Amino acid sequence: MKILVATQKPFASVAVEGIREIMEKAGFDLALLEKYAEKSELLDAVKDVNAIIIRSDKIDAEIMDAAPELKIIVRAGAGFDNVDLQAATQHGIVVMNTPGQNSNAVAELVFGLLLFTVRNRYNGKSGTELMGKKLGLLAFGNVPQNVARVAKGFGMDICAYDAYCPQEVFVQQGVQQMTSAEELFRMCDVVSLHIPSTPETKNSINAKLISSMKSNAILVNTARQDVINESELIRTLQERPDLRYVSDLQLAADEEAREKLGDRYFATPKKMGAQTAEANINAGLAAANQIVAFFKDGETRFQVNK
Template sequence: MKVLIATDKPFAKVAVDGIRKEIEAAGFELALLEKYTEKQQLLDAVADANAIIIRSDIIDAEVIAAAKQLKIVVRAGAGYDNVDLEAATAAGVCVMNTPGQNSNAVAELVFGLLVFAVRNFYNGTSGTELMGKKLGIHAYGNVGRNVARIAKGFGMELYAFDAFCPAEVIEKDGVKAVSSVEELYSVSDIVSLHIPATAETKQSINAALLGRMPKGAVLVNTARKEVINETEILEFMESRPDFKYVTDIVPGNDAEMKEKVGGRYFTTPKKMGAQTAEANINAGIAAAKQIVDFIKNGSERFRVNK
């Protein structure tokens, strides 16, 4: 049984060591493809793999077709829109994610970005404080719950909307559940995005929604690039000089954003949410354990395709 780690952005060595320990203890072989520069290298590497561990790497129909022995793909992280689920299902391949392993890392980044934003990007001018501000959490999953936990320490008022999470689950954490996306944006000084990129959510964060937010509002996006209507957010920010946008996902119109609203907009050079030593290790080892459990016991606990 051959398990391939295919990572354009490699795991830390300690994470690879932990993965290797789990895989080899199960009697499986581990192979590494790191920092590859061409898709053909990935196609060649998957040819005899039975299982693949990835990060943000693209596993599309071509990759799945090249992996004739493939049984399972595990995305070390929460999001899995970089895997073609339909192609995997058609080929009889199980796809899993590792929910919760990166959640604290992403949540801490949210507050790193927020403090930076409300202090006017440390430009020497007087900013504002997070204490007493109304924070809207858009999607109350693992990351959203960690955001709520940290926000309490800042003394913020917490609101959340999640179409799939019962209100009583949200409210038992001391967070006010609202009944619609529109209500969340209307009531919140700050909104933190944690929605996945789906047919329903893509480009859903638009001018009409952001226009509901009060003066001095901040949007922080550590979720997905695709959920933002990038054309509209730029136009909106030009019309609302009080509004700030911070993200760890470089927009397609980054250069134009910097040129036109640069004093109120910030993006990290690449996606940073899971870029901590702890998250790197946790997600990688969780992926290895899930592969072993799937191969040996048939466990599909974290399966995300049908």
């Protein structure tokens, strides 16, 4: 069995070593393709592999066509919008993710972004505190549940909206359940986005929602860039100079946003929510173990293209 780790944004080397150990113990060979710049490199690397571990790397039908032996793709992370699931199913390829494995890292970055923002980018001017502020989580999966846990330490008042999450989860976590995204945006000082990128959520964070935000509110995005309606975000923030947008994902209109919004827009230069040694180890090793279990026992628990 040949397993390829294909990561444009590499894992910490300690995670790669862990993946190698798991594969060697299982009797599998490991190939590495890191920091590749061209799709042609990936097309070449997949030609004889049986499994691939990826991060946000795009896997489309062309890659699958070039990989006749490919049986399984594991996205070491949560969101799998970078894999063409329909094409995978047509090719008879199992796609999995590793839910929850990198969520603490992303949750911690939410607070990194928030503190940087409420303390005015550490420019010396008087800022504000998080304690007592109302935090709204849009979606209530693994990442936002970790955000809620940390937010309790900051003394924030936490609520969330997630149409797909059972009521008991909100109760267990001691988080107020909102009835709609509209209510969440209207009521909170900070709104943190955790929705996946799907046809339903693309462009869904629009002028209607953003303009309804409380005065001086902050919108945080560590989810996906395409859930934002960019032109409406920029226009609304121009109309509402009290609002701020901070993100782990640069807008496609990054330059325009910087020019028009100045310090009220911040985006990390590279998506780095899950970029910690711990998250890389958790997600990378989980991916490796899932591949071994798939080939040895037919285990498909985390399959996302059923």
